[in-house]
Amino acid sequence: MSVGTGGPETGNRQEGAGTPRTLIIVPAWNEERNVGATVTEILAARPGYDVVVVDDGSTDGTAGVAHDAGATVITLPFNLGVGGAMRTGFTYAKRRGYQRAIQVDADGQHNPADIDAVLDGLTRADISIGARFADVGDYDVRGPRRWAMIVLAKALSRVTGTRLTDATSGFRAAGTRAIAQYVEYYPAEYFGDTLDSLVAASHAGLTVTQVPVAMRPRMHGTSTQGTWGAMVYLLRAVFALTLAVVRPGRRGPRETENPQS
Template sequence: MINVNARKKLVIIPAYNEENSIGAVIQDIYAHAADADVLVINDGSTDRTAEIACFHGAKVLTMPFNVGIGGGMQTGYRYALKNGYDIAVQMDADGQHCAEELPKLFEQIKQHDLVIGSRYVEETSYKSTVMRRIGMVFFTGLLRVVLGQRFTDTTSGFRAANRKVIALYADYYPMDYPEVESIVYLKRKGCRIAEVKTEMRVRQAGKSSITPIKSIYYMIKVTLSVIMCAARPKEVKQPL
């Protein structure tokens, strides 16, 4: 078996106006995963996000305007594919994800194609809002019906992908609220997906853009996207 510690690792951080947290996030990653490269997708920020990320040693790709989490992450996966990375990890720019948990993801990616850092697969100290918890329970049930597999933290943005998934996500990644649909997409491609318990913090700076009204829109939109994705016929490989 290939030693995962010797493989090229990239941490992708989509960031929009996160100047107050991005520096600490990058430092945290280098403290716990010194062999990983850090790529910040500066998603049309109007503050000093890009400047601060560069100062702390990260590679920075700046989008010409705000393309959203989906477009930003697909850009990161395309960069990972082009530059020969074996593992790509998605992390938030707001400090919610703890870099000390990265070794757990690196260990589990040896046996799986995608590993999701979960707040709920086992009990953690994380306390979610009522609306977020309702959404989590709903999407857990939806994916169990659609995929026949239980995922406890479908909206987690703390994920590790191997080369197979890097290539798939470089080719296609959902644009709007992509986390749930991206799981369905991979399962339709025959990927092995697992969750691992990870501690997470509350947002360290700024505030979430998801309001109660947006939460309702999010649930409806993602539900329709999941159903449509699951309904697409699976690709059948032609014999050589």
């Protein structure tokens, strides 16, 4: 793993003393066509936050484009998947003393204008999810894929004790306790980064909330999710959730801080 910085001010752009140190984590695998615009848009929307792009073993120019756009870049030697990339980002956040961290995907679907809204959810919970199906925007999914999302949301609502409409959204923020939890356990398997991580966090006593956001179309390329077909998506999602729920509960993080306010 190697780390490069995007510019002389990277890592020091935090706002006033009352603002929690915030890290925006962008997992990226072969996203050279998207990541530059994503980083540029994030820095324009929130110049007070730091951005780290975790280059997940890309074989294209993702790392160089992200660096040129102004992000700190962590380059993994091979592809670990979103879960592995995000655990790397959370480890970086904890070691550097960040109090909040938020995932923003490199493909442009997460709108940087909504970053503060998702982060604000941390005033009432350890984990805040930017939800696609909460009466904001026109994001539409149909057929078995949509059925799976409904079933998963209802199941995760019971596990977390909070009404959720979008359990598979990657647009989510973590406070200090959640960052510590994710460093200890953040699964890399399919759906683990969204479903299993949320179940494990809830079993560890962390709280969850959601914030309505509007998703955007991917800028370039095709999403890797769903390429197996809608029915395969449904079966794998339900299977992943079942494993997560029956897996023995994990202890919470060693840190005892309260949710970030």
